[in-house]
Amino acid sequence: MEKIKDALAKAKIENTESKAQFKTEARVSSTLSQSVVSQKDIKGFPNTENELGMINYLNTPVIKLDSAHLEKNRIVAQSKSDVNSYSFDSLRTQILQKMEENNWRTIAVVSPTPQSGKTLVSINLAISIAQQPQKTAILVDFDLRRPKVATYLGIHTEKSMNDYLQDKAQLKDVMINPGIDRLVIVPTMKPVSKSAETLSSKKVTNLITDLRERYNSRIVIFDCPPVLNSDDAMVLLPQVDCILLVIANGMSTQSEIEETLHHLPKDNLLGIVLNKAEIESKAYYY
Numbered sequence: 001m002e003k004i005k006d007a008l009a010k011a012k013i014e015n016t017e018s019k020a021q022f023k024t025e026a027r028v029s030s031t032l033s034q035s036v037v038s039q040k041d042i043k044g045f046p047n048t049e050n051e052l053g054m055i056n057y058l059n060t061p062v063i064k065l066d067s068a069h070l071e072k073n074r075i076v077a078q079s080k081s082d083v084n085s086y087s088f089d090s091l092r093t094q095i096l097q098k099m100e101e102n103n104w105r106t107i108a109v110v111s112p113t114p115q116s117g118k119t120l121v122s123i124n125l126a127i128s129i130a131q132q133p134q135k136t137a138i139l140v141d142f143d144l145r146r147p148k149v150a151t152y153l154g155i156h157t158e159k160s161m162n163d164y165l166q167d168k169a170q171l172k173d174v175m176i177n178p179g180i181d182r183l184v185i186v187p188t189m190k191p192v193s194k195s196a197e198t199l200s201s202k203k204v205t206n207l208i209t210d211l212r213e214r215y216n217s218r219i220v221i222f223d224c225p226p227v228l229n230s231d232d233a234m235v236l237l238p239q240v241d242c243i244l245l246v247i248a249n250g251m252s253t254q255s256e257i258e259e260t261l262h263h264l265p266k267d268n269l270l271g272i273v274l275n276k277a278e279i280e281s282k283a284y285y286y
């Protein structure tokens, strides 16, 4: 963890501890868990009742998720009995505050290198956001090289992003409601060839705009590929409002973190999630 802190300091990300750095690993203190759910903390929420009332999932297939499969894959945000869900609620509150302040509605979740926990953070965050009655969440699997959202959720569908990208299905036909109110998933079932070209295509640009503009109350989360392994993330980043950077303990070197931070636009870096952090025993209990 020290290496990550050094890299952040060297890259001049100031005040990361208090402003832009979120720990998601394992337990959080009761103090934190109690302070995150109060809506009075979330300034300036628009009145979205009518808008939410208009959202109609009648044509969206509902796929019931298997709770044992979710647990096995560390999808915890839906389970209030799981202490780890508090971490994501806390992350959600911080994220929504900052997004609200900046009128941001689309987030790209990225990391320097693979296996940092982007997909896990994206899914848990989307579930946690959907639990806010004023918000809806849509999670789009834009890791076109190694799509994993459907696998982690245990979703099998006939139509997916793959069909949409090939003009074989409309957006409404590839949306799924995973049995959680106010949450929609757009899964990608198979790797897509020429992924960077696809992500910079007019079709994807229009899709991102459409997803953003349709409802003010909607938060759109894009699970993305790592920044340093291909052009894909770099193609996507200018198209989204803000970026959530996931850095996992032991998964990226200091220079990889620095290089990533160098690539990311500082003005719309929403925050940094320190994942797979060591549990600093006493800090999490009292």
Ligand SMILES: Nc1ncnc2c1ncn2[C@@H]1O[C@H](COP(=O)(O)OP(=O)(O)OP(=O)(O)O)[C@@H](O)[C@H]1O
Pocket (backbone or CB within 6 Å): 024, 025, 026, 073, 074, 111, 113, 114, 115, 116, 117, 118, 119, 120, 121, 143, 146, 148, 225, 226, 275, 276, 277
């Ligand atoms: N906080 C955590 N504690 C323990 N294991 C974790 C944690 N976060 C993620 N993992 C595990 O690490 C692995 C990678 O997670 P995930 O697929 O979310 O990462 P990713 O950044 O999306 O990877 P990729 O770059 O391949 O898409 C998975 O096996 C996941 O269960």
Ligand SMILES: [Mg+2]
Pocket (backbone or CB within 6 Å): 118, 119, 120, 143, 146, 148, 223, 224
């Ligand atoms: Mg992933």
